[in-house]
Amino acid sequence: MNIAGEPFLVLEFADELVYLTPYTTTLLLFALAFTIFAIISRPERQVDIVFGGDAFYAKKTSLSEMRFRRFMAIACGLASMGAVVTGDIFNFTLFISLVGICNVGIVAAVKIRHVQEAAFQYGIVALSATVPLFGAAALTAATTGTLSMIELGKATTAAVSPVIKALLVLGVMGEGMAPFYAAKAEMFRAPGAPYVIMCSLSSLLIFLRVIEVVLVI
């Protein structure tokens, strides 16, 4: 079955594997664009209105806070790019758990109570989601003997059981909370635009990628 177009580039480094299809290339370019934005852009200063008056103030992101968040946003962008192009199930799960950590990191330096609480709760979900995530990779290796998505896509290897696929999807949902990441909405209210956008971007990208992975293997 033709899932996302034929891969037009396959790079093999021993047991590592990277492959590009039109679908993954679209996702990769999008992630790349936002990572570049995170690198070169200055953070936005969120304007808030003083309650009960017509005065307003702009929240500023301090330099040390900006440095930390920019680093986390770039790490998050790199992790989602890795998750999007990799052709290896274990690397895929590894990158996804990295996305989960970076998402918490991006808002961790913000000193606002409700943002911190949302990040903490999300962090706990992301932590517990690593069990089904890595479990799925381990079970894939145990039942089929390979982790390469190209090998798994061929009819010659043993079929991956739907339970393993469900575990993988469950793990990704836990890490990214996509599509039901309403729980993360509070995190997006943190000031400093290009960085917080990486949270939702990475969740969406890994969600789009896991669809392809589940269909291919």
Add this chain to the structure above:
Amino acid sequence: MIEYVLFAVFFGLLLLGIHRKTIARIQRRPGPPVWQEILHMLKFSFKSTWIPATASGTLFVGIVLLAIGIWTAALFVVLTGGSLLIIFGIYMLHKIVEHGFGLSSGSPYGKFGGVRSVISAASEIPLFVTVAVIALFTESFSLADITAYQEVHGPLLFLVPLPALAMYIVILSKMPSSPFSIVESKEIVSGYKTEHFGVWRAGLEVTNGLKTYVLLFTFLAVFIGSLPLWWILIGMVLIILSLSFVCALCPMLSPFDTVTVQILITAIMVVYAGILWVVA
């Protein structure tokens, strides 16, 4: 191909103009002329433009470029009969574009629009279920294969009406003044577009034109099959007219109700797809 891109922009905007006019006539208002949206795009390009002092400059500008870029790419994918999964991906990425528009300026209204766009993420899942159900029948994700399948077996609209309805609702949720358009509703000024004025707004209008054209084209290609261009354009106008009736007659839902309704639709679609998968 550039001529086709320009045509899609203008025809998409014309469709949005027809949409506005029809809503106005249903509500017994005279309404703007049908080419109003095209005039809007031209008007906004000739407005004094700068970047707000509090904005994150690169993102503020870059997001407009990205928005036009991804929908141009989507148009190419549709025209060359590429993978439906890419269209689905681009549609999902449009969510990030809305989010980026809203968050880049520092405006509280834009921020609310962006946050609303994130919480209504469930609205995209019916589209994926549609894609999955269609792939069950045609055994391919490529648009070319899907249209080829329909030439043999007849339109998918009659074979699987429920996914067609789901995709119709997905398109509806992206229309202006639809019951689900919480991201740009008037209590938050203009939602995510509030701070993108002048040339930035003109870029956003170009995106809207392309997006409308691509989504309606995809709907027709996936559920009716390959048609001559004239029939496609007539089909688009008919779909827009039906959407206008829904938009004119339904009140706008609150953010909470919107998310509830969207999750409900998603649940129904997932159960339907599950049943089809078990039967097949």
Add this chain to the structure above:
Amino acid sequence: MMLSKSRFGLLAFASGFLIVIGFFLEWGDYLPFWAYAALLVCCFPVFTLSLGLWWMAREHEEDIPFVGY
């Protein structure tokens, strides 16, 4: 912060030029279709925005966002 108007004019001209060149190259089969598509995806947004900015970019102080009536 923003580039000057003449820079935008140059940008609009350059991207428009690339689009036109690409159109003729693809027409004469010198350029594969995918390369032309990629060129258009990159240049069309730049052309659209820079054309308008060449016309109407404002060259002095920025303003703050809209905070209510």
